[in-house]
Amino acid sequence: MIKVKNVWKIYGKGEAKTIALKNINLEIEKGEFVMIMGPSGCGKSTLLNILGLLDVPTKGAVYYKGRKTSSMSENERAVFRRKIGGFVFQQFHLIKTLTALENVELPMMLDEKDKTYRRRKAKKLLKMVGLEKRINHYPHQLSGGQQQRVAIARALANDPKIIFADEPTGNLDSKSGEVVMNILKELNEKGITIIMVTHEQELTRYASKIVKLKDGEIVEIVEK
Amino acid sequence: MKIDDIVAFAFKNISKKRTQSMLTIIGIVIGVLAMVSLISLGYGVQNYIKEEMMKIGSNKITILPMKQFGVPPSHYFTKKDVKAIENVKGVDAVMYGWYGGCEIEYNGEKKFVSYYYAKPSQLKKVYKGSGYEIDEGRWLSDNDKYACVIGYGTAHDLFNREIKIGDVIKIKDKKFRVVGILKPVGNQQDDNSVLLNIDIGEKLFGNEGKYNFITVTVKEGEDINEVANEIKKALKKSFGSDDFSVLTAEQLAETVGSVLGVITIFVVGVAGISLLVGAVGISNTMHMSILERRKDIGILKALGAKTTDILAIFVVESGFLGLFGGMIGLILGIVLAKFVESLAHKFGYLMVNAWISWELIVGVLIFSFLVGVVSGYFPARSGAKLNPIETLRGE
Numbered sequence: 001m002i003k004v005k006n007v008w009k010i011y012g013k014g015e016a017k018t019i020a021l022k023n024i025n026l027e028i029e030k031g032e033f034v035m036i037m038g039p040s041g042c043g044k045s046t047l048l049n050i051l052g053l054l055d056v057p058t059k060g061a062v063y064y065k066g067r068k069t070s071s072m073s074e075n076e077r078a079v080f081r082r083k084i085g086g087f088v089f090q091q092f093h094l095i096k097t098l099t100a101l102e103n104v105e106l107p108m109m110l111d112e113k114d115k116t117y118r119r120r121k122a123k124k125l126l127k128m129v130g131l132e133k134r135i136n137h138y139p140h141q142l143s144g145g146q147q148q149r150v151a152i153a154r155a156l157a158n159d160p161k162i163i164f165a166d167e168p169t170g171n172l173d174s175k176s177g178e179v180v181m182n183i184l185k186e187l188n189e190k191g192i193t194i195i196m197v198t199h200e201q202e203l204t205r206y207a208s209k210i211v212k213l214k215d216g217e218i219v220e221i222v223e224k
Numbered sequence: 225m226k227i228d229d230i231v232a233f234a235f236k237n238i239s240k241k242r243t244q245s246m247l248t249i250i251g252i253v254i255g256v257l258a259m260v261s262l263i264s265l266g267y268g269v270q271n272y273i274k275e276e277m278m279k280i281g282s283n284k285i286t287i288l289p290m291k292q293f294g295v296p297p298s299h300y301f302t303k304k305d306v307k308a309i310e311n312v313k314g315v316d317a318v319m320y321g322w323y324g325g326c327e328i329e330y331n332g333e334k335k336f337v338s339y340y341y342a343k344p345s346q347l348k349k350v351y352k353g354s355g356y357e358i359d360e361g362r363w364l365s366d367n368d369k370y371a372c373v374i375g376y377g378t379a380h381d382l383f384n385r386e387i388k389i390g391d392v393i394k395i396k397d398k399k400f401r402v403v404g405i406l407k408p409v410g411n412q413q414d415d416n417s418v419l420l421n422i423d424i425g426e427k428l429f430g431n432e433g434k435y436n437f438i439t440v441t442v443k444e445g446e447d448i449n450e451v452a453n454e455i456k457k458a459l460k461k462s463f464g465s466d467d468f469s470v471l472t473a474e475q476l477a478e479t480v481g482s483v484l485g486v487i488t489i490f491v492v493g494v495a496g497i498s499l500l501v502g503a504v505g506i507s508n509t510m511h512m513s514i515l516e517r518r519k520d521i522g523i524l525k526a527l528g529a530k531t532t533d534i535l536a537i538f539v540v541e542s543g544f545l546g547l548f549g550g551m552i553g554l555i556l557g558i559v560l561a562k563f564v565e566s567l568a569h570k571f572g573y574l575m576v577n578a579w580i581s582w583e584l585i586v587g588v589l590i591f592s593f594l595v596g597v598v599s600g601y602f603p604a605r606s607g608a609k610l611n612p613i614e615t616l617r618g619e
Contacts, residue, residue: 081525
C-alpha cells in the first residue's frame, strides 16, 4: 500500500547540514501494525511525518497505492491527511477552546460533512473509546489518557485507511497507555493500518512489523 | 470547509477570548463612534439648512453684490438697480436694504448683534410665512422712526435683564423703542438681531442710497429660474458689471450645503484616522493571536485543513471583530449624536439635528467589517503559511 523508495531528508546546507534520513526503502501492506523504533534523534518522527504527508522528502519518492504522494501539491496533501490518514500525537494536540465532541467533529468539518452527521458520528466514536460521559468536557478537564482517546476518536473521524501515531503512549502512565494500545489493536483488527513511532521495547508485542532506525538509517526490519 | 462552519469557528474563538477581543475592538469602536456622530450631525445640519431655505420661500430670489460668499463686495446696489429689477417681468415685490453687525446698549450693557434694515411694508410682504413672525408686539410700519423690532435672542438671552415691549435700547447713541419681538428662528445670527426702518437705518449707519442685498418675490405661476435669468440680464446693464449673484432658495441651499459638505468631509477624515489606528490595533491583535495559536494552526493542518481554510478562519474572525466594533461604535455614535442634538436644542440651536438613515447604518457596518477583514488578512496569511511540523514540535 505504501512504498518508500530511496528517501533522504536533509536539513540545512553546507556546514550546518544534518542528515535526518539516509536512503530509506520500505514497504507497508494494508492491515499491518508497523512500529518504527530507535533512540531519540534517529529520524523516526521525520519518517512518520513523511509517510503521513505532513512533510516531504528532500530526495526519493513515496507512493500510496501506486500514486506518487511526495510530489503532490500542498492542497492534495491536505486532502490525503483528511481522508486517508489520521494522526495521533504524543502531546495529544487537542484544540483547547473546543470540547471533546467538537474536537472529534473538526476533521469532518474540514471535510464539509453536514452538522447532524458530524454530531452523530463524533458521539459514536467517543462512545467507542469509552468517553460517552465526557463529550462536553474541555481538554483541560480530561486526564492524559482520556485526552489521547479523544485524539484517537478524532483521527478516526473521516474513516481513515491508516493511523499515524507518534509516541501515543509517551506521555501516559502504563495503565492509560495500555488502554490506548488496546484501542489501536482493535482498530488494526478491523483492518486499519497502524504506523506507530515508539521507543518502548515492551510495546513491540502489538506489532506485526518492526522497523529499527539508527542515525537515519534502517538497521533492521523484523516481520512477525 | 463550509462558510457557516468557518463563521461558527471564528465566533467560538472570539467568545473564548472575550476580554482580549473587547480590548481589540476599542480602537474600532472609537473610530466608528466619531465617524457616525460627525456624519450624522453634519448631514443633519445640512438637511435642516436646506429645508429652512426652502421654507423661506421657493418663490424668493436673493441678489447679492458679490460673486461668492465671504468676499467683500467692491460696490453696492443703488436705487437704479432696484428700478431695473422692478421692471423685470414676473417680479412681484422687491425688498432692498442692508445687513451688518453693530453694538447695542441696554441697561448699561453693550452687546454685538446683527442688524437689518429695509422698508417695513416690503419686509412684511417678503418675509410673510417664512418663519420670521412676531411673537410679541407688532411689526414696524413705514412711518416708524426711532422704533425697532428685535429677535428672540436679543430680547431673552443676550442681556442680564430681558428686554420687554416698550423698553428703550441704544444704537450708535440714538434711542430706539422696542415695538416688537420675533419668534425664535433657530440660529443665533438671526435670533440675536435688530430690525430697523430703512429711512432711519440709512442715516444711522451712513450708507445712504447703497444696498448690500435685494430680495425679490416672484409672481405666482411664473418660472422662478426664468425670472432669475431675466434679473441677471437687467442687472448686468444697470450695475455695469457681472460681479453679483442671483440666487434662488434652491441654489442658496446648495451653496451653503456644499460649504458644509467640505467641512463634514474634513471632520470625517479626522475620524477616519482614529479608525485607521483601530485597524492597526486589530492587525496587531490578530498577529498576536496567530502567534498564540501557532499550535492550533499546526493541528488543523495535520487534520487536513487547506491553507485557504486557515486563512478564511482568521480573516472571518478579524472581520467579525471589526463588525462588532462597528456595531458598538454605531450605537454609541447615534446616542452621542442624539445627545448633542437635544443639548443644542435646549440652548436654542434648532439647526443641529442628528441625521440617521439605513444607508448610514448599513454602510458603517459593511465598512467596519471590511476594516477588520483587511487588517486581519496579512497576519492570517503569514499564519496560514506556517509549517505544521515546526508548530507541533516540542513542548
